[in-house]
Amino acid sequence: MAVLQQIVFLIVLAIAGYVIRKRVLSIRNNIQLGKKQVLTGDASKRLQNLLLTAFGQKKMFKKIIPATLHFFIYVGFLVINLEVLEFIIDGLAGTHRIFAPYLGGFYNVLMNVFEFLAVAVLLACVVFLIRRNIIKVKRFWSVEMKGWPQLDGNLILVIESILMIAILTMNASDQILQTRSDHYAATGSLFFSSTLIPLFESLNTSSLIFIERFAWWFHIVGILGFTVYVTYSKHLHIFMAFPNTYNAKLEVKGHINTMPVVTNEVKSMLGLATEPPATPVEPGRFGAKDINDLSRINLMAAYACTECGRCTSQCPANLTGKKLSPRKIMMDTRDRMEEVGKSIQTGGPGLNDGKTLLNDYITKEEINACTSCNACVEACPILINPLEIILELRRYVAMEESGSPAQWNSMFQNIETSFAPWKFSAADRFNWSKE
Ligand code: SF4
Numbered sequence: 001m002a003v004l005q006q007i008v009f010l011i012v013l014a015i016a017g018y019v020i021r022k023r024v025l026s027i028r029n030n031i032q033l034g035k036k037q038v039l040t041g042d043a044s045k046r047l048q049n050l051l052l053t054a055f056g057q058k059k060m061f062k063k064i065i066p067a068t069l070h071f072f073i074y075v076g077f078l079v080i081n082l083e084v085l086e087f088i089i090d091g092l093a094g095t096h097r098i099f100a101p102y103l104g105g106f107y108n109v110l111m112n113v114f115e116f117l118a119v120a121v122l123l124a125c126v127v128f129l130i131r132r133n134i135i136k137v138k139r140f141w142s143v144e145m146k147g148w149p150q151l152d153g154n155l156i157l158v159i160e161s162i163l164m165i166a167i168l169t170m171n172a173s174d175q176i177l178q179t180r181s182d183h184y185a186a187t188g189s190l191f192f193s194s195t196l197i198p199l200f201e202s203l204n205t206s207s208l209i210f211i212e213r214f215a216w217w218f219h220i221v222g223i224l225g226f227t228v229y230v231t232y233s234k235h236l237h238i239f240m241a242f243p244n245t246y247n248a249k250l251e252v253k254g255h256i257n258t259m260p261v262v263t264n265e266v267k268s269m270l271g272l273a274t275e276p277p278a279t280p281v282e283p284g285r286f287g288a289k290d291i292n293d294l295s296r297i298n299l300m301a302a303y304a305c306t307e308c309g310r311c312t313s314q315c316p317a318n319l320t321g322k323k324l325s326p327r328k329i330m331m332d333t334r335d336r337m338e339e340v341g342k343s344i345q346t347g348g349p350g351l352n353d354g355k356t357l358l359n360d361y362i363t364k365e366e367i368n369a370c371t372s373c374n375a376c377v378e379a380c381p382i383l384i385n386p387l388e389i390i391l392e393l394r395r396y397v398a399m400e401e402s403g404s405p406a407q408w409n410s411m412f413q414n415i416e417t418s419f420a421p422w423k424f425s426a427a428d429r430f431n432w433s434k435e
């Protein structure tokens with residue numbers, strides 16, 4: 001029986017490993033559809049961003065209660081997963097709590113810490129479910145959150161809660177079994193799960209063994225299933241927040257990426273010295289029409305987006321009833337990437353499917369509503385920059401299609417000819433100084 005369990009465990013582990021690897025590769029390929037971007041700037045500043053913002057959750061602590069609850073879920077995820085190591089070794093070797101004899105009294109401390117975190121995660125999940133579904137925090141009920149995004153947010157909280165209950169159930173039944181058989185390594189008293197012991201105490205040994213084994217299998221299969229699920233969900237931010245914060249823009253907010261080809265052109269028009277690029281660059285397309293015109297960092301950010309809506313809740317355009325939502329910009333970018341990626345994988349037309357990010361996902365009305373204020377960039381807890389994508393799309397509309405609103409086009413023309421947004425002769429420009 002034990003050998004059969006080991007074989008089944010190995011098969012489950014291999015299937016999960018195969019599916020996760022396949023999905024990770026497809027995400028990598030999707031991100032590689034974007035343009036390569038050379039990282040510049042101080043690497044130590046990037047590392048600091050990663051440690052403080054992704055690891056330390058610095059920007060989350062603007063709102064202390066949700067931040068603390070989120071912190072418990074995050075630490076719980078990191079720390080409780082250490083226990084998964086023991087699960088995997090036990091599953092493969094056919095042992096039971098293999099670390100217990102080696103760690104002695106420390107094992108009891110460790111298990112109590114895990115249980116504390118399991119209870120904290122459980123409470124945090126319940127509070128988050130209440131905030132989403134009963135209090136109905138506004139940012140979780142925007143138009144772009146209808147359907148799958150809303151279900152996804154709830155599903156993950158429910159799954160995490162059930163996984164935590166499974167751990168506590170397993171530990172409670174295990175503690176009773178320790179008093180009935182030598183097979184069960186002594187863990188010492190576990191504070192939280194021992195409160196559940198009265199529920200199971202009256203059961204016979206074979207029922208307890210069934211409950212303990214069921215909870216064990218449920219937890220490990222649940223964790224593996226959860227890991228697969230996460231790669232399809234907004235919860236991918238658990239992993240993607242780290243590279244995203246490292247690759248985040250270091251320039252001050254308000255800095256807009258220029259196009260070297262255009263900068264040189266303008267400089268030569270003004271008679272200023274131009275800077276030849278280190279390697280000759282193809283002018284290519286101005287701005288972005290589809291995902292392959294965006295940088296890989298922009299595309300990676302779309303996978304990192306947590307769909308928390310903090311950006312949208314701060315966006316002045318959104319707050320004044322415009323159609324723009326920076327969260328939707330990131331969700332649309334990811335959805336388009338997924339669409340193209342799937343098409344390529346199945347031998348379809350990929351990027352040539354007749355659709356584009358601009359128009360089919362994000363409309364001109366949305367991008368034109370952006371004031372470039374950077375409030376969304378400031379609000380994002382993991383340093384995502386939706387404005388960069390908006391500006392690239394807007395740049396395409398303005399420079400490739402001349403499709404900006406008529407007033408903007410005449411302003412662009414005035415800047416080009418009169419070096420000012422207003423139409424007057426450059427020669428008259430300093431008339432004011434004559435008197
Ligand atoms: S930069 Fe644009 S999208 Fe971002 S908050 Fe300001 S108006 Fe909204």
Ligand code: SF4
Nearest residue numbers: 305306308309311380
């Ligand atoms: S871009 Fe940032 S703030 Fe906006 S929804 Fe995504 S993670 Fe949240």
